[in-house]
Structures are given as C-alpha cells and as structure tokens.
C-alpha cells in the first residue's frame with residue numbers, strides 16, 4: 001500500500017518568459033492547456049501567476065478568473081491556487097485575486113532579503129490577507145522562505161487567524177534565504193510535526209536542486225511541487241518541453257518511495273478541502 005503525494009504544478013511564476021523557454025505558458029489559453037496536461041499526468045494543484053500582454057507579472061483579477069474558469073471547465077477536479085506573491089505592487093493589488101474566492105491562495109507569512117530586493121510582507125499585510133482568506137473560505141498555502149515564517153504561521157494558527165488544518169510549503173534555493181540542504185528539510189518536517197501536528201506540508205527547491213528536493217520530500221512523507229516557475233530544465237542543458245514533463249518525472253519518482261501521485265479526491269481529503277462540485281470523492 002503506497003501513500004499519496006500531492007503534486008503541485010507551478011506553471012508560470014513571476015520570472016521566466018518565452019525568451020528563457022518557449023515552454024513557459026504566459027497567455028490564459030496556454031496556461032489552461034498546460035494545467036490540463038499537468039493534471040493528466042498527476043498534478044492535482046495548479047499554482048497560478050498571471051502575465052500581461054508583454055509577459056510581465058500581473059495582478060489583474062480578470063486574468064486570474066479567466067485561467068481558473070478555463071481549467072475548471074476542462075478539468076473540474078483540479079485544485080486552483082492563486083499566487084499572491086506579486087512583485088513591486090501595492091498589497092491591495094496583489095491580494096485582489098483572493099476576492100475571487102479561489103480554492104487556495106499562497107500566503108507568505110513574513111519578509112526575507114532576497115539577493116536583489118526585499119520580499120516584503122509586513123505583519124499588517126499578512127494579517128489582512130489571512131483574515132480575508134479566512135472570511136472567504138480560501139485555504140492558504142503558507143510559503144516558508146525562512147523559518148521565521150513557520151513560527152509566524154504557528155502564531156497565526158494559535159490566534160485563530162488561519163483555518164485548520166494549515167498547509168505549508170518549504171521553499172529552498174533562493175539566495176540569501178534557505179539553502180537546499182537536507183538538514184533544512186529535516187528541521188522543517190520535525191518542527192511542523194511538533195508545532196502543527198494536523199498540518200500538511202510540501203517541500204520544494206528551485207533550479208537544479210528540484211529533483212534532490214523531491215527525493216527528500218518523498219522519503220520524508222512530505223508533498224511535492226514542480227513546474228516551470230521553479231525550474232526550466234529537465235536535465236542540465238536540456239529545457240523541459242512542458243510542465244507536464246516535469247510533473248511526469250516526479251510522478252514516476254513517487255513509486256521509488258512507496259508513494260503514488262495523489263488523485264484529486266485524495267488531495268481534497270488530505271487538505272480537508274470540500275469535495276469538488278463535479279467530482280465525487
């Protein structure tokens with residue numbers, strides 16, 4: 001009997017453009033198609049950023065709605081997670097997508113110095129975002145770029161500002177933030193299990209380290225995230241052909257660790273999300 005591993009696919013992100021890789025989906029039509037292909041090979045959560053006509057990161061709720069509606073039309077069982085991690089715009093702007101009541105949205109619970117800028121999430125903004133998500137029934141994915149964000153999340157859960165059970169994502173590999181080290185992953189897992197025993201959690205790393213982080217995650221009972229937002233390459237020097245190719249690779253890896261890609265129904269059960277309207281559990 002294998003245990004399910006939820007595969008999240010981060011299809012686009014803020015950064016990569018067509019000049020980095022033709023495979024990056026940037027229009028709503030491309031994003032919907034890419035999500036469908038990823039779902040069909042095992043991804044059940046789609047982490048969504050949107051882009052404007054010039055491929056720049058956007059916070060336009062109309063674009064978010066278009067992508068969500070398209071994915072739901074094609075694959076109604078897929079869980080849609082909007083990113084609130086928009087760069088360089090006012091908080092009201094990058095939280096506008098939460099007002100669309102997506103099933104999930106990302107929530108970084110603190111700030112961190114990246115190599116070239118502050119990833120700035122002041123406490124008032126975090127609380128405002130958490131409060132709106134709680135009110136609207138949006139399940140946050142707590143993004144842990146630094147361990148302080150984990151402890152901030154524990155505090156928010158204790159104060160009743162985050163719904164239980166919480167879901168967390170460990171993000172490794174950003175320079176100046178958490179390095180890609182197994183000891184970091186081990187410490188994260190141990191702290192989550194002790195401090196938030198009902199939480200579900202996923203582990204990811206960006207760039208070349210993606211696969212090693214997948215192996216750690218699968219061995220430690222965590223869930224996984226992949227996709228072109230995090231890594232454009234399938235192997236050194238060879239760009240991934242699609243998000244689906246990256247998903248397929250981690251889906252196959254699951255079986256080496258007595259895991260299997262979680263179905264959409266298993267994903268909803270594990271995260272305690274309501275069953276999808278069109279997909280009986």
Ligand code: MG
Nearest residue numbers: 013083085229
């Ligand atoms: Mg993102």
